[in-house]
Amino acid sequence: MADQQEVSAWRPRIPGVVEVFHAHFTEYAYPMHVHDAWTLLIVDDGAVRYDLDRHEHGTPLDTVTLLPPHVPHNGSPATPDGFRKRVVYLDTSRLDSDLIGRAVDTPDLRDPVLRLRVGQLHSALAHPGDELEAESRLSLVGERLRGHLRRTATTAHRPDPVLARSLRELLDARVVDGVSLEEAARLLHAHPAHLVRAFSGAYGIAPHQYLMSRRVGRARRLLLDGLAPGEVASATGFYDQAHLTRHFKRLVGVTPGRYRRSSR
Numbered sequence: 001m002a003d004q005q006e007v008s009a010w011r012p013r014i015p016g017v018v019e020v021f022h023a024h025f026t027e028y029a030y031p032m033h034v035h036d037a038w039t040l041l042i043v044d045d046g047a048v049r050y051d052l053d054r055h056e057h058g059t060p061l062d063t064v065t066l067l068p069p070h071v072p073h074n075g076s077p078a079t080p081d082g083f084r085k086r087v088v089y090l091d092t093s094r095l096d097s098d099l100i101g102r103a104v105d106t107p108d109l110r111d112p113v114l115r116l117r118v119g120q121l122h123s124a125l126a127h128p129g130d131e132l133e134a135e136s137r138l139s140l141v142g143e144r145l146r147g148h149l150r151r152t153a154t155t156a157h158r159p160d161p162v163l164a165r166s167l168r169e170l171l172d173a174r175v176v177d178g179v180s181l182e183e184a185a186r187l188l189h190a191h192p193a194h195l196v197r198a199f200s201g202a203y204g205i206a207p208h209q210y211l212m213s214r215r216v217g218r219a220r221r222l223l224l225d226g227l228a229p230g231e232v233a234s235a236t237g238f239y240d241q242a243h244l245t246r247h248f249k250r251l252v253g254v255t256p257g258r259y260r261r262s263s264r
Helices: 097-105 112-125 131-149 161-173 181-188 192-203 207-224 229-235 241-252 256-261
Strands: 005-010 017-025 030-033 038-046 048-052 055-059 064-067 073-077 083-090
Touching: 017 112, 038 048, 038 055, 038 112, 064 112, 083 112, 097 131, 112 131, 131 181, 131 192, 131 207, 161 181, 161 192, 161 207, 181 192, 192 207, 207 229, 207 241, 207 256, 229 241, 229 256, 241 256
Parallel strands: none
Antiparallel strands: 005 017, 017 083, 030 073, 038 064, 038 083, 048 055, 048 073
């Protein structure tokens, strides 16, 4: 079979994310190399075989692989049809350098919850305008990774209704302009992951879902006023009309254009 290579790479506007890289390789093998960032890797098809610190490892589909910065590794297909992978490169603001040794010892993590969350993170990173969702999902991924590396058990999180209400008031005040999770955490003096958990626990909805619901609510009113979907998108804080359409259809069941045409 001829060697096939498909790649897609970009740098999202998310603090701590150096690069996102999606690739499909059938025969290509990486030589030994290093990164100056953490490599968070999931494989969607096939499997990857690699050496890290002179030990051989593999990445089956149910595994999340975390390769530490500055530690040499390689990579090659472990199945006849190659592999399809998704990677997020994270700087040390997301994972401390003192965790490198633990990551060298146990780079492959079999954790279905973590695997699901990393997949959801990639979905959010693929859509401009969904930065709050991506930040929220990354915060929870980072929390779970640190738990694995520090070998700490997952503990129950205590409700924090006061903090949840403060975040809701901040989101209400910034429906159009939006707010990053990093800024919200700084303004409310809370850890980002705790902020997400407190809000979700209090209201049964994640902060990014709440914000998008508020924006869609405003969009509905403007569409009924006769504004075109493109105008509505910019007036309600969406990245562009496609971003509005995706969230509008998810919440209302029809596109903004069809909703507007249905008005009386």
